[in-house]
């Protein structure tokens with residue numbers, strides 16, 4: 521099916537893009553990688569009057585550490601993350617998530633910021649970035665504001681973004697040297713959305729957990745943090761009992777449903793097993809750095 525008619529804008533500057541959004545409000549949509557928006561338009565689930573294509577704006581594809589955090593620009597593609605040494609080394613939760621997103625065609629075009637703005641509960645970046653304590657910079661013609669990712673996802677395909685705002689940056693705090701993390705994803709076949717995904721991030725100090733981040737994909741109406749599990753880890757020494765307790769709490773926090781990918785009980789058990797496995801892998805990496 522063809523999408524309904526729309527006006528197409530391809531501004532060369534961010535200010536211009538923001539003023540078009542200001543003009544059209546709810547009737548406009550930003551186009552980044554187009555991997556979610558175009559299918560929705562073709563199916564006529566979305567019918568914006570105006571498309572604001574940001575791909576011709578230069579300088580939006582930065583992926584670098586600056587001011588003590590990782591900065592991800594709005595045109596950073598999944599592929600860029602997959603190939604980044606920085607992510608595979610210091611930000612392993614993100615580095616492990618990137619190659620598990622769909623297939624190479626989607627990864628060539630899809631963006632991290634677009635994935636967050638799309639807010640699919642089965643999106644992988646949402647959980648990986650929640651576990652790492654990321655925040656989003658949202659800009660409009662009136663200026664910029666920072667939204668912690670914990671406040672960003674409101675429900676399925678719904679975020680705290682105003683229609684006039686563009687995600688202009690994702691910030692991820694420096695995890696520190698004694699840290700580790702991973703992203704584990706169960707999919708029915710390569711390229712599928714997650715049946716279950718679990719993102720884990722740990723920072724250690726003096727052998728105990730200084731900070732823990734655990735977030736779940738595909739088992740709630742939005743990417744969610746497993747806060748009780750994180751709380752059980754804070755300040756604890758990571759022994760088998762602590763890991764098992766955190767994994768149980770993460771599974772209890774999940775709100776899965778039966779669907780074609782599996783039953784709710786099955787998904788809950790996968791959350792438990794992946795949380796345990798993820799914590800062991802993250803702890804091993806963090807302890808290596810401690811030696």
Ligand SMILES: Cc1cc2nc3c(=O)[nH]c(=O)nc-3n(C[C@H](O)[C@H](O)[C@H](O)COP(=O)(O)OP(=O)(O)OC[C@H]3O[C@@H](n4cnc5c(N)ncnc54)[C@H](O)[C@@H]3O)c2cc1C
Nearest residue numbers: 550552553554555556557622630631634635637643644687
């Ligand atoms: C076959 C297929 C399989 C997929 N499998 C997976 C998967 O396994 N895991 C996964 O996580 N994702 C998967 N995806 C989704 C993919 O990751 C998309 O790339 C991503 O969800 C959206 O990014 P995009 O840049 O393509 O955004 P677009 O499609 O361009 O936009 C999506 C939405 O976000 C808005 N938007 C985009 N950028 C911004 C911005 N900077 N500021 C404000 N709003 C913005 C748009 O207006 C639109 O509403 C899959 C997609 C396809 C087609």
